[in-house]
Amino acid sequence: MLHWVVYDITNNGKRTKVSKICKNYGLKRVQKSAFLGDVTRNRIEMLSIEVKEVLKDSNDCVFIFPSCDSCFGSKIIEGILKEDSVRKKDFLIIGGYNGEKIHNSN
Numbered sequence: 861m862l863h864w865v866v867y868d869i870t871n872n873g874k875r876t877k878v879s880k881i882c883k884n885y886g887l888k889r890v891q892k893s894a895f896l897g898d899v900t901r902n903r904i905e906m907l908s909i910e911v912k913e914v915l916k917d918s919n920d921c922v923f924i925f926p927s928c929d930s931c932f933g934s935k936i937i938e939g940i941l942k943e944d945s946v947r948k949k950d951f952l953i954i955g956g957y958n959g960e961k962i963h964n965s966n
Contacts, residue, residue, distance in 0.1 A: 862927040863887070863904050865895040865911075869920040877914045878922060881907060901926075 865882050869875040879889070885907045887897035899907070904924060911922050 861898065861901070862896060862929070862932050863899050863924060864927055865907070865922065865924050866891075867893050867920070867922040869893075869915075869918075869922070871918065871920070874914050874918060874920060878911055881910045881914070896927075 865878075865887060867875070867878055869878060875893075879895075882889075882895040882897075885897070885899055885903055887895035887899065890896045904926075908924055911924075915922065
């Protein structure tokens with residue numbers, strides 16, 4: 861499912877860390893403080909845990925919310941969004957738990 865991560869973070873270091881976390885989970889930057897990507901609920905929960913650790917002891921805010929295909933399909937975009945860049949692609953992860961290989965084909 862598509863998920864949005866939108867944030868308002870004042871500290872440059874924390875903002876950079878959250879940006880890197882989003883990229884590490886396969887989200888694509890669509891605005892300076894907004895990421896979008898096709899990510900499972902489980903991975904979004906893991907992302908949320910990492911972001912929470914970065915935001916500890918701050919007044920900053922990160923919104924993480926899903927967007928179903930139907931809702932995203934009714935979007936209005938002014939300007940350019942490379943929509944295929946935020947959808948899941950085939951990938952192969954080598955390593956992970958016990959060195960197993962995980963393959964995803966859509």
